[in-house]
């Protein structure tokens with residue numbers, strides 16, 4: 001517990017960049033409410049986990065963490081579960097981990113200040129705005145613990161150590177979590193959320209259930225944040241969304257490609273990235289924008305999930321193998337070489353050897369610079385639960401190994417091509433043990449480098465580097481002086 005009177009919190013984040021950035025906004029919100037962030041659970045009054053439930057393993061991690069630190073409840077510490085597991089499991093979390101006091105999904109983060117007041121027992125319920133509870137959006141309620149949304153009837157924590165506060169009712173919200181109080185953790189790359197939630201409902205995926213419906217910010221608000229970030233000295237912006245390219249400006253002023261170009265033209269911004277894109281909504285004008293605006297990075301992450309149209313159909317991915325390949329051709333015809341990375345799921349229910357062979361063949365045909373590959377994991381509430389998940393775990397692991405081995409060979413060959421070329425890198429730091437600087441190219445490749453001259457490079461600076469050797473996942477080079 002903190003030695004001074006200021007309330008302290010510890011926050012651990014699991015999962016994707018969206019979660020990392022949500023945490024930056026949560027941290028900013030807590031600091032605004034008078035909390036101080038600390039580095040360990042032992043120092044904290046409030047312990048928060050921003051969770052991920054995309055696969056079963058990610059979800060289990062959170063419950064292990066909660067079990068590990070349960071004993072600290074005796075010291076008066078409070079626990080909160082935020083994010084996707086919170087939304088998915090809802091009040092069942094109070095049953096599984098009774099020391100938890102706060103369960104809040106990402107669509108309710110704008111209500112965090114009120115929830116904190118309630119958690120501290122500093123507010124009577126009458127001061128908290130009444131909110132409508134939508135019974136259709138509740139994912140479960142633990143017996144013996146009536147649900148308490150904001151405006152519910154629980155006593156405050158001052159006299160009730162078992163207080164339960166929930167923010168679970170906002171998945172139908174039209175609002176994004178916009179806050180000027182963002183505690184950015186990366187000093188050079190700033191994240192900007194442009195779209196939240198997802199309406200695609202891929203058969204295997206929890207996101208539409210945990211993050212709510214799709215809603216975009218206005219282009220004016222995104223551009224204002226981009227300018228503010230540039231004024232603060234950031235040179236790289238990463239636009240975020242579960243599907244960034246499904247962006248629809250509520251004011252109808254800009255398409256995604258136009259917004260991308262406009263962010264790239266903000267004075268002071270040298271690199272703009274965007275993730276993740278959905279193949280169905282990936283239009284040619286995005287490639288045109290990358291061609292036209294040099295600050296837009298020559299890297300696109302476009303998850304394919306499977307190379308078999310039959311499996312894509314069962315996954316409800318809304319595109320065929322041929323349509324995916326058409327997008328690859330657009331990118332390969334771009335003026336700059338665009339580095340392409342993807343996600344693949346192996347062992348989706350009903351995936352045959354022939355389907356899997358089509359995925360391997362797609363890897364060969366496209367030549368990705370990186371593949372994030374996963375074994376299918378059955379998730380609560382998803383349509384794929386009704387399919388027969390008949391592929392044994394062992395077989396899923398075998399397919400994953402085969403795929404990773406094939407992709408490693410592809411990457412070895414692809415990375416080799418860069419030997420002898422010159423790239424601009426942004427300096428990210430130093431590796432003193434190896435006597436190397438750590439750099440990142442516009443194509444999002446790690447390019448570590450040395451310098452024959454004594455140089456004192458500042459992280460965030462940009463320098464030219466000649467590539468001297470390659471590995472499956474990184475490049476090595478010498479700074480051009």
Ligand code: SAM
Nearest residue numbers: 204205242243276303343344374375376377379
């Ligand atoms: N919106 C992105 C898209 O449409 O591709 C993906 C976002 S999801 C958070 C990140 C990745 O997790 C997906 O691309 C998929 O490969 C993987 N994933 C999602 N659900 C999964 C599941 N049930 N089992 C295994 N992998 C899964």
Ligand code: SF4
Nearest residue numbers: 198200201202205207
């Ligand atoms: Fe999940 Fe599909 Fe939405 Fe991506 S598009 S977040 S995989 S439901």
